[in-house]
Amino acid sequence: MADEVLFEFLHMEIVGHVYKVAEKNDQDDCVSKLESLGYRVGQSLAERFTRDCSRFKDELDTMKFICKEFWTSVYKKQIDNLRTNHQGVYVLQDNKFKFLTQMSSGKQYMEEAPKYLALPCGMIRGALSNLGINCLVTAEVSAMPACKFQIQIQRQ
Amino acid sequence: MADEVLFEFLHMEIVGHVYKVAEKNDQDDCVSKLESLGYRVGQSLAERFTRDCSRFKDELDTMKFICKEFWTSVYKKQIDNLRTNHQGVYVLQDNKFKFLTQMSSGKQYMEEAPKYLALPCGMIRGALSNLGINCLVTAEVSAMPACKFQIQIQRQ
Numbered sequence: 222m223a224d225e226v227l228f229e230f231l232h233m234e235i236v237g238h239v240y241k242v243a244e245k246n247d248q249d250d251c252v253s254k255l256e257s258l259g260y261r262v263g264q265s266l267a268e269r270f271t272r273d274c275s276r277f278k279d280e281l282d283t284m285k286f287i288c289k290e291f292w293t294s295v296y297k298k299q300i301d302n303l304r305t306n307h308q309g310v311y312v313l314q315d316n317k318f319k320f321l322t323q324m325s326s327g328k329q330y331m332e333e334a335p336k337y338l339a340l341p342c343g344m345i346r347g348a349l350s351n352l353g354i355n356c357l358v359t360a361e362v363s364a365m366p367a368c369k370f371q372i373q374i375q376r377q
Numbered sequence: 378m379a380d381e382v383l384f385e386f387l388h389m390e391i392v393g394h395v396y397k398v399a400e401k402n403d404q405d406d407c408v409s410k411l412e413s414l415g416y417r418v419g420q421s422l423a424e425r426f427t428r429d430c431s432r433f434k435d436e437l438d439t440m441k442f443i444c445k446e447f448w449t450s451v452y453k454k455q456i457d458n459l460r461t462n463h464q465g466v467y468v469l470q471d472n473k474f475k476f477l478t479q480m481s482s483g484k485q486y487m488e489e490a491p492k493y494l495a496l497p498c499g500m501i502r503g504a505l506s507n508l509g510i511n512c513l514v515t516a517e518v519s520a521m522p523a524c525k526f527q528i529q530i531q532r533q
Contacts, residue, residue, distance in 0.1 A: 228384065230421045235387075
């Protein structure tokens with residue numbers, strides 16, 4: 222019963238702590254700290270989840286894993302929609318993103334959203350990095366609690 | 378599959394972050410920050426878990442809830458042994474405490490243990506506070522990965 226709320230409550234506290242400790246509430250610095258923290262968690266999770274899996278056959282296959290198994294393990298639901306331009310950009314849409322459901326949908330709360338999306342973005346980046354895909358991940362909220370995570374593959 | 382490791386990995390990262398940010402690695406300050414963070418998580422969890430419960434009939438009944446339902450939800454196992462002196466002291470023993478199982482059992486790692494016990498102590502204190510019991514919680518490790526949590530009730 223607790224698994225879901227435990228992660229949620231702990232996440233809220235981490236965000237609160239990082240912002241409280243930061244000097245002058247430096248937003249960029251906090252976002253970057255939360256992102257790194259999420260990155261390392263995502264890496265470890267992907268490592269653990271795929272321990273007994275066969276390799277993914279391609280990039281799209283890996284993205285499907287993130288949308289299904291990974292998302293379900295972490296957020297107890299799948300990503301609702303996955304799109305790609307077939308040129309290295311993937312958009313994962315969650316129509317009811319867990320960390321936004323507790324927030325009012327008023328426009329005035331929109332600016333609070335990035336706080337709660339930094340760690341999740343980091344987790345995606347970390348998981349993909351562990352699976353051999355280097356990328357940038359950003360999040361966009363147009364109507365809460367829906368959220369789009371954009372993944373831009375970094376080719377060397 | 379991920380619930381357990383998600384909490385574990387996230388906890389490791391929080392501990393790492395708190396210690397990294399602290400000036401001169403002030404151990405007391407870090408322990409206290411982690412304890413407060415755990416306190417608030419514990420409060421919220423107890424609030425959520427007992428939403429649909431009837432009230433506990435006494436202090437011992439509340440402790441049993443912590444040892445069984447609460448511990449199982451958070452750590453996926455029950456407390457192995459509960460003892461009390463019937464004068465306001467309860468000792469909860471976990472023979473294989475999750476956050477210590479990854480650590481080597483060598484004596485030299487013993488001093489690292491308090492880092493990983495501060496947040497769990499705070500969680501117990503927060504949960505009990507939400508259930509109307511004020512207390513102090515300390516942890517003691519004599520042989521890893523076993524751990525004893527001592528709860529000292531504070532009577533007004």
